[in-house]
Amino acid sequence: KSSYEMTIEEKYDRALHHKTLGTKFFQRGDIPAAFKKYSLALKYLICIHPEALISIKLLKDYQKLRSLCYLNLAACQLKYENFDHVIANCSKSLEYDQYNVKAFYRRGTANYKLGKLEQAKNDFNSGLKIQPNNSTLKQA
Numbered sequence: 228k229s230s231y232e233m234t235i236e237e238k239y240d241r242a243l244h245h246k247t248l249g250t251k252f253f254q255r256g257d258i259p260a261a262f263k264k265y266s267l268a269l270k271y272l273i274c275i276h277p278e279a280l281i282s283i284k285l286l287k288d289y290q291k292l293r294s295l296c297y298l299n300l301a302a303c304q305l306k307y308e309n310f311d312h313v314i315a316n317c318s319k320s321l322e323y324d325q326y327n328v329k330a331f332y333r334r335g336t337a338n339y340k341l342g343k344l345e346q347a348k349n350d351f352n353s354g355l356k357i358q359p360n361n362s363t364l365k366q367a
Contacts, residue, residue, distance in 0.1 A: 230274045239285060240294070246296055253302065260289035262303040269296045294323035294330070301333050313337035328354045332364060339367075 230238060249264030272293045280286040301316035317334035320327055335350030351367045358364065 230271060233274075236258055236273055238271045238275050238288065242268040242292060242296070244268075245271070246292060247297070248302070249299060250297075253299065258303050258306050262300065265296050265299045265303065269293070269300075272296065275295050277313040281326070290323045294320045294327055297323070298327060298330050301330070301337075305333060305337065308340070310341050314341075326357050328361060328364070332367065333359075335367060 228237075230241075233241070236309045245264045245268035249261045249268065250338060252264060253260075255259035256267045267354040272289065275289065278291060279287050297316045297320035301313045301320065304310075304312040304316060306342040312335045314334050317337070321334075324330070331354035335347045335354070338344075338346035338350060347367075349365050355361060
């Protein structure tokens with residue numbers, strides 16, 4: 228069944244399924260397979276019009292899942308030191324969840340690795356505003 232023939236719920240369920248598989252691959256160290264699954268999850272999510280989710284009370288779940296998929300793509304890119312892609316994916320993640328501390332940390336790490344020290348500092352500080360006691364961010 229093509230994504231165009233699926234209901235909103237089916238697309239969301241497929242996205243969640245692929246995100247879950249991506250996480251399993253990532254935990255096993257199969258980064259290319261994880262990347263493919265996270266990308267596929269986003270493909271299904273992109274096919275959903277957020278306005279349609281309001282009526283079925285899935286909007287918050289959709290936003291969280293979309294944020295996590297971008298965040299997990301960033302984790303894959305970080306493993307391969309594709310820092311520009313890490314920054315882009317973390318920025319997309321933050322569009323859907325502005326309180327995502329991991330997104331600030333990963334984007335800050337990528338900015339630091341690229342020598343963008345001011346941006347890195349801003350990202351780490353943004354994360355600390357959300358979680359002031361986060362020891363990882365304090366050490367960054």
